[in-house]
Amino acid sequence: MSEDEPLVSVRGLEVALPDLTRKPLFGKAPPIKILDRLDFDIGRGSILGIVGQSGSGKSTLGRTMLRLIEPTGGTIRFAGQDISHLGEAALRPFRRQAQMIFQDPMSSLNPRHRVSTIITGPLRLNGFDRVKERAAEALDHVGLPRSFLSRYPHELSGGQRQRVGIARAIAMRPQFILADEIVSGLDVSSQAQVLNLLEKLVRELDLTLAFISHDLSVIRRLCSHVMVLYRGRIVEHGPVETVFDRPQAAYTRELLDAIPLPDPNQANWLA
Amino acid sequence: MNAFLAIRNLSAILRGGSQRVLRSVDLAVEAGEVRGLVGESGAGKSMIGKAVLGILPSAVSIVEGEILLDGRNLLAMPQKERRRTIGTVAALIPQDPLTALNPSRRIGRQITDRLVDILGWTEANASARALELLDEVQIQNPQRVMASYPHELSGGMRQRVLIAAAFAANPKLIIADEPTTALDVTVQKQILKLIREMQARHGTAMLFVTHDLGVVSKVCQKLSVLYSGKVVEDRAVSEFFAEPRHAYSKALLAATPKYTDPFASLLPVDEAVIASVDAEVKAADREWRHV
Known part of the structure; x- marks a missing residue:
């Protein structure tokens, strides 16, 4: 396995589910394709932004890359290994390497557990030693005081909760992190803090990040590459500079034009 | 200057507490004008809207000030008169269209309810008006939508x-409480455009609550920036974006990412700014107690 080999490599990825709205009274529901023949790579150390409107398959793609969903076609290779159809036991080493940060930190942190338990839980499950110490180091990384270990999620602000979510993900020292709409519930000020933090962590911890968002301004700021999904297909994929400065797909242009910039002189925006 | 909605020196506290959650708020919306109300979560944006509509949670009580609707102080009216006044001249466009619509009733009924129950229209007149409005908000096939249930419509349709329901009774004032926050950008643009067109055509005064400065710059003429229940800046939109005055407003604008300017460093609101605006709020509180 060479250094310049991509960390994640996806070929012909398909996910289909039974379309229950068109299920006949008797017999099987016809399949509906949620993701349709996706091909892409995520290079080590890069940050891939994934955008698209609701229902375009962003989250399904994220969950499939983490093998929370088993693809119905195509392959996903992670660090050279085909993980498309591995069983749970065989997936264990991968699970440690690929972590997720969730959109809503209130519902993804157990309200009855202290921050310490929240962060050490997955470490214990994966057989790590020195779990307390690792949890404390994770808090250092996300810029929260170690005293927060004894707090409960409801005692934290939205931005602080999201940092705990990030700390839980990095405590395992993964290679890959999926962040699914993690700043969309935050005020701009906390959003700026979380984005700056992610940037720093990717550098310091050699992370590769997939960042799902519907906010193109955030993606332009954070990501090195961007992929635009429309109805389960990739309509555009490339380095952010190229896609934002010279969008090829009509849908990408439409998305860019729809963003209200904080500037009352943006030409004829509502025209 | 003839403000349709004028809020003067409005203060509210949480029942049983002494801390104010609204701090001597002054704010005016003229007929035909859209005023943005921005601030971070917990700043009290929605609370001001709810105070105007008389739907504050019971834990919040207004301790001082006036809410003038067309020159008449809502807070000095008996409860029944206040509710009738608000019901006839003001309306709300809520944030989440799925929770705002009753899932078990047809769309048509939910638009006509208000016309029939509050304004005493006949069913036939109300239905005709609902059809007309669904057409005005550019819904294809309004007949079918009238007979649909909310789950059969997309987020943008809902x-x-x-919006149709809010404009149904020709209100003079509309409170729009984060009306596009739950929508995709492309749908958001269509809905903002629709709201602005409807507002301009009907000459409605509008208080537009949002946390998105980008949206404010597109649909509002004036804006009030709220911090901790206090209005820290009240400006015309064109002046504000050219040069925000208050340090907190500046910081808020600097924290907003712009895809056209990715290398501008995204600065979270500085702790020194927070400390100074907190001190300002405290000073206002001290002065308030001495009055």
Whole structure:
């Protein structure tokens, strides 16, 4: 396995589910394709932004890359290994390497557990030693005081909760992190803090990040590459500079034009 | 200057507490004008809207000030008169179209309810008006939508229905409480455009609550920036974006990412700014107690 080999490599990825709205009274529901023949790579150390409107398959793609969903076609290779159809036991080493940060930190942190338990839980499950110490180091990384270990999620602000979510993900020292709409519930000020933090962590911890968002301004700021999904297909994929400065797909242009910039002189925006 | 909605020196506290959650708020919306109300979560944006509509949670009580609607102080009216006044001249466009619509009733009924129950229209007149409005908010096939249930419509369609319902009784004032926050950018643009067109055509005064400065710059003429229940800046939109005055407003604008300017460093609101605006709020509180 060479250094310049991509960390994640996806070929012909398909996910289909039974379309229950068109299920006949008797017999099987016809399949509906949620993701349709996706091909892409995520290079080590890069940050891939994934955008698209609701229902375009962003989250399904994220969950499939983490093998929370088993693809119905195509392959996903992670660090050279085909993980498309591995069983749970065989997936264990991968699970440690690929972590997720969730959109809503209130519902993804157990309200009855202290921050310490929240962060050490997955470490214990994966057989790590020195779990307390690792949890404390994770808090250092996300810029929260170690005293927060004894707090409960409801005692934290939205931005602080999201940092705990990030700390839980990095405590395992993964290679890959999926962040699914993690700043969309935050005020701009906390959003700026979380984005700056992610940037720093990717550098310091050699992370590769997939960042799902519907906010193109955030993606332009954070990501090195961007992929635009429309109805389960990739309509555009490339380095952010190229896609934002010279969008090829009509849908990408439409998305860019729809963003209200904080500037009352943006030409004829509502025209 | 003839403000349709004028809020003067409005202060509210949480029942049983002494801390104010609204701090001597002054704010005016003229007929035909859209005023943005921005601030971070917990700043009290929605609370001001709710105070105007008389739907504050019971834990919040207004301790001082006036809410003038067309020159008449709502807070000095008996409860029944206040509710009738608000019901006839003001309406709300809520944030989440799925929770704002009753899932078990047809769309048509949900638009006509208000016309029939509050304004005493006949069913036939109300239905005709609902059809007309669904057409005005550019819903294809309004007949079918009238007979649909909320789950049969997309998010954008539901928001159109709520806009139609808000404009149904020709209100003079509309409170729009984060009406596009739950929508995709492309749908958001269509809905903002629709709201602005409807507002301009009907000459409605509008208080537009949002946390998105980008949206404010597109649909509002004036804006009030709220911090901790206090208005820290009240400006015309064109002046504000050219040069925000208050340090907190500046910081808020600097924290907003712009895809056209990715290398501008995204600065979270500085702790020194927070400390100074907190001190300002405290000073206002001290002065308030001495009055």
